[in-house]
Amino acid sequence: xxxxxxxxxxxxxxxxxxxxxxxxxxxxxxxxxxxxxxxxxxxxxxxxxxxxxxxxxxxxxxxxxxxxxxxxxxxxxxxxxxxxxxxxxxxxxxxxxxxxxxxxxxxxxxxxxxxxxxxxxxxxxxxxxxxxxxxx
Ligand code: RTP
Ligand code: MG
Numbered sequence: 001x002x003x004x005x006x007x008x009x010x011x012x013x014x015x016x017x018x019x020x021x022x023x024x025x026x027x028x029x030x031x032x033x034x035x036x037x038x039x040x041x042x043x044x045x046x047x048x049x050x051x052x053x054x055x056x057x058x059x060x061x062x063x064x065x066x067x068x069x070x071x072x073x074x075x076x077x078x079x080x081x082x083x084x085x086x087x088x089x090x091x092x093x094x095x096x097x098x099x100x101x102x103x104x105x106x107x108x109x110x111x112x113x114x115x116x117x118x119x120x121x122x123x124x125x126x127x128x129x130x131x132x133x134x135x136x
Contacts, residue, residue, distance in 0.1 A: 003081040004034060006128035008117035011069035014038075018107060019072050022116060025088050025103065026076055035075040035133050041067050048131055058112070065112055073132050082125055085118040 009022050026033070046066045053059050076085055091097025094108025094115075108114045119125035129136060 002077055002079060003122070003125070004075055004077050004129060005082045005085050005119045005125045006117070006132055007074040007076045007085055007119075009072040009074075010066060010113075010115055010117060011071055012065075012113040013107075013115040014070050014072060016107070016115075018103075018115060021107070022072075022103060023074075026074075026085065029078075029084060029088060031076050031078040031081055031084060033074055034077045035073075035136055037073050037133075038070055039073060041071055043067055045131065049128060061112060075129055075133055075136060082119055082122065086120065089114075089116045089118050 007022075007026070009019050013019065013022060023033070023036075043063060046063045047054070050059070050062055050066070053062060078084065088103055090099060090102025090104035090108075092104075092114060093111045094104040094113075098104035098108065098114075100106060103116055104114045119128050
């Protein structure tokens with residue numbers, strides 16, 4: 001059964017020239033792109049996207065970071081796409097949790113600057129895809 005997930009290449013990934021690397025790994029895994037766009041993130045969208053973290057110590061920094069430059073937003077599709085992309089991304093902390101061979105494990109050093117986002121459940125994916133691609 002096919003699933004859809006929302007993937008972001010965060011501003012650090014875009015500014016470091018890692019968009020191709022991320023897309024290449026998505027494609028090599030066998031997942032398909034259903035939508036792909038380079039865009040500037042308004043604060044209101046960032047707040048809604050990360051609403052689950054409202055009130056946490058890192059929330060303000062997270063919003064500043066995600067609105068600090070362009071991101072690439074994608075809808076990625078395939079069997080178990082949500083878990084499959086989280087596997088490609090690696091754990092949230094690029095050093096303590098992500099293993100080598102994952103995007104964060106290979107290219108990240110700090111938790112805030114961890115290069116990519118992927119939806120974490122079917123419910124999150126549906127909510128996030130509506131938020132980022134309302135016309136899809
Ligand atoms: P994401 O939502 O971006 O895909 O990341 P995730 O599921 O792996 O991690 P999550 O717990 O949802 O956290 C969202 C993002 O907030 C930043 N963060 N900073 N300083 C901190 O302790 C901290 N914790 C989280 C990271 O950018 C993380 O990806
Ligand atoms: Mg998350």
